[in-house]
Amino acid sequence: MGGCPMAEAVDVEPGVRLDPTERVDLLLRDLRSSRSGLTTREAQRRLVHAGPNELRRRGGLKWPGELAQQFTHPLALLLWAAAGLAWAVGIEPVAIAIVVVIVINAAFAFVQEQHAEKAVEALAAYLPMRAKVLRDGRASEVEAIELVPGDVLVIEEGDRVSADARLLDGGIEVDLSALTGESMPAFRSADLVDSRVPLLHARDLVFSGTTCTEGEARAVVFATGMHTELGRIAALSERVKKDDSPLETQVRRVAWLIALISVLLGAAFIPVATLGAGLSFLNAVIFAVGLLVGNVPEGLLPVITLALAIGVRGLARRGAVVKRLSAVETLGSTDVICTDKTGTLTENRMRVTIISTATGSSAPDRASPGDVPLAHLAIAMAACNNARLDDPGGAVGDPTEIALLNASAELGVQVDPDDRQRRRRRQFHFDPARKRMSTIDEDTDGQIRVHTKGAPEAVLPRCTHELDAGGHPRPLTPQRRTALDELVDAQAQRGLRVLAVAERDLATGENIPEDHEQAERDLVLLGTTAMIDPPRAEVPDAVVNCHEAGIRIIVITGDHGLTATAIAAQVGITRDEPVVVTDDQLDQMNENDLDKLLRETTELIFARSSPEAKLRIADALRDAGHVVAMTGDGANDAPALRRADIGVAMGRSGTDVAREASTMVLTDDNFATITEAIQAGRQVYDNIRKFIVYIFAHATPEVTPFLVFALSGGAIPLPLSVLQLLAFDVGTETLPALALGREPAEPGLMRRPPRKRSEPVVTAPMLLRAWLFLGVIAAVLAMAGFCYVLLTAGWRPGAPTAPGTPLHHAYLQATTMTFLGMVAGQIGTAFAARTEHASLRSIGALSNPLLLWGIAFELLLTVAIIYLPPLQELLGTAALTPDMLAFVLPYPVIVWGADELRRWLLRRRKHRFTEDANRGRPVECQ
Structure with a gap:
């Protein structure tokens, strides 16, 4: 993209041009906006003028070419040959009739494929892209199509940037590969102001179509829709041709085989009929034409396309949005599900039940008012947090952080998000590899303090002291560390999720740390919190269905191994003592060890796993010939979701990056929906085979x-x-064939072993x-x-x-x-x-x-x-x-x-x- 223009004036709406790299206060003035965003009424008015934030299709009409394709597929070519043969020997009525049949079939197939395409495109209504914006001075979510110039975006890790914007505060890592082709994320910050560089290289700008891989920032939108850089590229690009699904490819090969057999039979029987049977040449040609026509299953391709589209629509109504037709076929042969725990097997409704400090353990609503460590812990839980409880639509944020914020509120801490933002000096976002998050905040007395929360095994080693009952740090002795480990294990065995919370006061004159390693050292342990996330009621039945269907379930979670084991046992995934493999243990395994583990161990749980571990496990299972469905919700899960045969993203808790990388999105984040999707995939595939038998039998x-x-x-x-x-x-023939594509599931469908990947449809x-x-x-x-x-x-x-x-x-x-x-x-x-x-x-x-x-x-x-x-x-x-x-x-x-x-x-x-x-x-x- 070296040839992109220098920063220059941009059209944002009719009659408005501005320079996105000018001083922020001038840009806000030109956009008639402010750091607190627009009002809802003003945003709606601007939407009328600027138009929806979407890329419009260009390139003229497509349907004439798509209709023409219906006259050139192999089965149509076979009928053209029959018509030409009939015309050549003078039986014009038959030739005309065959041409009429070709036209009718082409029209029918065209209508069905258009219906299928519209059915798939309509799925966008189930999953509208969302964006976080400041409207009426408050953070809220709107559909990305409603973004207008002047909106202030709130961009967080895993979000897809939905418009071109200028950063107002904060810093983020952005994946620009969609625009520049560069694979490494680029750092963008409001503090880095560039004006004499190509627009895409300006370090204070972010662009539509890119994704935030790390950090948090706010940015003002200066271009939407076709006025964005992505829109400019789209206007110059042709639409990529849709690839056939594996099933359609198989059927097309069968069609060519039928055509070849028919032509050979017709050509062979003309001399047989004339020389051996004594027919006239005219009668022999009539015979050949009949043979060709009789071997053509005209409705095969459109019926298959329609059946897949109907299956996709049916899955969407059940809560599983499949993004391409070919996935329906793959679902039917899935034999391994790699599932997360939180939100998928459980309700993802966290509630803090036990808080443990140096003074003892209690529920939040039974805490002693004068407990100093508990007061510090409550403040830390509210500060090291990005959730908010005061949103009109209910609490917004990660379920774990919402639970911690509710507990802080119960303990008497003010949880105003605006006040929290004013006091925050820096944030080190949660990293699945580090398993912790930290913020640097200023309290009411002007003291700068580091607040850290995360997995106990990630936080405790960085703690040198613990806050005692009097509010003074005391050294963490080996005996106390052992007692803490035993407490964490005991709570995890009960299926509770445990986090550790710590703090550190910055010394007078100490600079605010620039990285997490400097910040997260010599911490003082405040205590631990234990949360419950009950299993979903429908998951046990879904697990039984999977086991009966020969589908193996592997739990891959970032939680403690004992917590995952308890939940897996409650829902029936494990019956005996499962093998629990931590991320550290997995790192020490070579490929042969991992292959042997996956091959020989039936009940397996990967605990404290990183997204890289998911990718490695998916690779190993696919190399062994398994068809893998992999769940994920984070930005770092995207590689594993792409690598799996069926990447399953969470529609509610998942990030935009995960949803884009996936094949299927669960609108309810429910494991039982995966089972229903597999059953539906098997049903659709069975129905395709049923009408293939029906058509071929004739x-x-x-x-x-x-x-x-x-x-x-x-x-x-x-x-x-x-x-x-x-x-x-x-x-x-056609209407009954279409009806067979809507057959209900056959009894015993989910008691059959999965179909092998290599098994052909015919x-x-x-x-x-x-x-x-x-x-x-x-x-x-x-x-x-x-x-x-x-x-x-x-x-x-x-x-x-x-x-x-x-x-x-x-x-x-x-x-x-x-x-x-x-x-x-x-x-x-x-x-x-x-x-x-x-x-x-x-x-x-x-x-x-x-x-x-x-x-x-x-x-x-x-x-x-x-x-x-x-x-x-x-x-x-x-x-x-x-x-x-x-x-x-x-x-x-x-x-x-x-x-x-x-x-x-x-x-x-x-x-x-x-x-x-x-x-x-x-x-x-x-």
Whole structure:
């Protein structure tokens, strides 16, 4: 970005230009703002003039190109070949009909994909980007799209910067890689004023699209929307093309395979039909066209896209916002969940229950008024804190800090956030690696004091003294340290989260420390606080579902190992004594040791873990072939969330960085929602396989009439015309296929082991079931109906059936019977495809009303094709008699019943082998 312009005037709204690097007081004057921000009324007025803070799409219309793509996918190309072949030999009506089919399919696919795209884009409404601003003199959260020039942003670690802004106070580390490509964070501070440098290099400016990785600051917005640096780049850039999901790629490969097989079959059978069977070249081409059309599953791609989109929308209603369609497929094969504890397994509603000082332990509401160490601890908890209790919408901030602030208020400390900000001289933010946070504050007497809070094992080693009952520091003896360790362990074993709090007075004349190492030394221990965060009520059932589904749960938490163990046992994640690995122990392991630990240890908890540990664990599990879902909420969790197959961010407590890096966001921060998402992923994947079986099963009955015609050398007239075949493909197949994409979950769905990552969506057993079982039964039944009508009319092989012959009407009825028989077989196939393992009775024959409506539609269309004169003339059908209808009536039951019997035999066989295995006898097969 070396060519970016020097700092110059910027358009912030119509008619307003200013220099963002001019003196802060002048910038605030030009923006007609102040350090306390705007009023709500003024912000709303400016929003009308400046417009929403969003990037507008450019590049013209996209839909013509997207529509054109529907005419060039492999299945459409196959139909173009069939139309060209029909036109070349002079059967123009068939060619025109095929082109009409191509257009109808393309329009249908285009509509479905547009619907899917809109469904995914609509998910933004579930997760609006938020920004912290000062409005009416108070900190509040607004949607980032409502930011206007003059707003004062409050930027904290993990926040995404939503507009271009000038820092007013504080200092932060900012990831500018989205704009500059530089991977290392850059320091930005209100004290560093740059004016003769490129805009992006000005050290007192921050920009939309970047993220704060460390620190805290306030900044005034000077540009929003397309006026930002990100907007300028977006205006010059073309939209990145959407990649196909792995599932769509697999299906596309299958489509090319079908196309190749169809072309080879058609090309091979033309000489076979002409030379071997003695057909005329015209009849051979008709056969080839029918073969091509019969092998094309036209609705496959749009139905899959729509099913994935429906799954994504359904997950969003359950509290899991999936950010791309392909994640639904991955969810179904997840076999390891690496979960945090706080807020995910627990309610994230911290409450301080015990405060321990040198004078003893008590609850906050039972503390002695004259306890000096307790008074110091209460002041420290309020000072070393960024939460606030006075927000109109309720308490705002980290749940742990809110709990500490509530406890300080109970102990009589003033917790006014503005007063706290005035007294604060410096902050060293909480660092997951250091496991502590410190602030430097000035008390009412002018004394500068360091306040520190954090994990006991991180704070106690830095303490040299402890505040005694008289308020005087006394040395921390080894015996006292041992007693403190035992106290912490005892409270952690009860599932309590324990923090240590300490302070240090700066000596007269001592400079305010510039880094945390200087500040956090020679501390005086004030005491410890123990907080309870009860497990969520719904988590135990979700854990049972995971165990039954063969999904392993690993807890990775920053909490004490004993606390994590207690919570894991309460919710059922662990049953025996789990192996607890601390961050220090993990650091000492090499890759082989970690692989062995993950492979051989069933119940595993990683405690006091850093974000780097999460990344390492995710890598190890993926290298072992597992499909990993990893939860996280902090900015430092982003690498692990990106590396996991499914990165799961917290929608409530998570940072903007974590949400952007994730694949799925939990709007309720609830572990049970992860289980529901995995179940939904399995359900969507199962449904995709169901309608693939349904669509593929029709290839056999569609091709069979042309094979019978060709192999008989024309002695048997063509049992189905190409136009009737097209009517069957386009008119009666699609709606039931769409309905199968909305099937309820099959019983036992979450008692099956996870699908392997390498398992393709279309497997050999599926094809055998579709082509050689359901397809063969439906084909035999359709041909039986054809033969029944002809033989009843007195036809014998070789007898003429052309127009003008006595048997021509019977022939029309016979082809109509084939068409009706295929529709009847299609209905039976739809019911059979509804379950892969279970019986239809277990899910309910009427439990999918959409399928019933789809079948009703195809029956009405079939009646119209058979009995309406215009359609009879167009498609070559004839009205059927009651005995013919009665002949076809049992077809659906025969097709469904045969598959029901097959599934019953498979379940019985599996049950027998399971019993043999349980008795210790050799298992014959799996």
